[in-house]
Amino acid sequence: MGRVAYVNGRFLPHGQAAVHIEDRGYQFADAVYEVWALTDGKLADAEGHFVRLKRSLDELRIPEPMSRRALTVVLKEAVRRNRIRDGIVYLQISRGVAPRDHVFPKDQVLPAVVVTVKAMDPAAGHAKAAKGVKVITQPENRWGRCDIKTIGLLPNALARQAAAEAGAYEAWYVDDMGLVTEGAATNAWIIDRDGVLRTRGTNANILRGVTRGTLLELMEAEGLKVEQRPFTPQEALEAREAFITGASTLVTPVIAVDGKPVGDGKPGPVAMRLRSLYIERAKALAV
Missing domain, CATH: 3.30.470.10 (Aminotransferase class 4, branched-chain amino acid transferase, N-terminal domain)
Structure with a gap:
């Protein structure tokens, strides 16, 4: 059929x-x-x-x-x-x-x-997460209302194409202050050197990711320290871990930014645990 x-x-x-x-x-x-x-x-x-x-x-x-x-x-x-x-x-x-x-x-x-x-194939997604993905950075060039999930995605498509041509999975947008806003199709996260989970706040008109929102609730329940505060690409490179979130990516570790390793260049334990917790939660909220 x-x-x-x-x-x-x-x-x-x-x-x-x-x-x-x-x-x-x-x-x-x-x-x-x-x-x-x-x-x-x-x-x-x-x-x-x-x-x-x-x-x-x-x-x-x-x-x-x-x-x-x-x-x-x-x-x-x-x-x-x-x-x-x-x-x-x-x-x-x-x-x-x-x-x-x-x-x-x-x-x-x-x-x-x-x-x-x-x-x-869920197995393919799990294999990708276990291996980790690479991201590149791109200048922020989208309209100012990225909080609305419109189909006007040409800048996103161009950014993802640039990532693919660079051998990466995702592109992170960087604004004129040098701060990461979000990915072309995902939200961006790091666990900084102090062990704080960080992602940009939605007051910056980034997409209000559903996976992001559910994950914030899970982090609170787990007693993890979270700050909705932006980070620079350099801070991502110096972080303990980095990862992306989205409906199709769930929670996927990032192991390199612009060709340079994040942490030890391997998927981190916190991101992988959050992935498991999110999958359980998403299934519980399924209809």
Whole structure:
């Protein structure tokens, strides 16, 4: 059985699914998206993603296309039809279809909804975490509202391409003060020389990562010292450990920045324990 996509009320073969050429997501990136990790056929860490989705829609003044209950039914039906147990569920909601004009449509249009499901091998993710990943740094060049999860991801794509060409997995953005903001597709963390877990605060308009938020709760429960305070690439190199977090990466250790090793150049014990704790928690919060 081939992949199945949901587009505006219809489930279609993936290869035949399409959106209108005047969909505002296609023409203006006037759309938001959300990604759930799929574990054992369930939406992992589900609540945080629904909350962030609503916030993104509200910030762009895009009406919710359906109730959360109805949306949950659509997402689960997409999972069922694709017969996938582990992977990711991608949801995109645009303002809808309207004649091309920069201003919002004068007449009310229905938001456009797309859902796809992709399989991922959990063993491959665990192997990557056990080995650790490399990151490079890139100048921060994105718009100032990265707290909204929009589909305007060209700078992110260029940064990830630069990372791939450098033999790295991720790119960390560095602002004009020399401080790491976040990764192109992940949140960035270090455990500094004093053993303090550090990640940038969301008041800097970084993405409010769902994995990040759940992990902060776990760290508090574990009695770990955490500071939402930015760090420099040099501080990352001098740190005991570094790692990235995201829906598809979970918690993945970083072993090098710009070709130089972090700590002893191996995945650290704290990051690996946090990965295990997060996986347990995400499964408990799955629907």
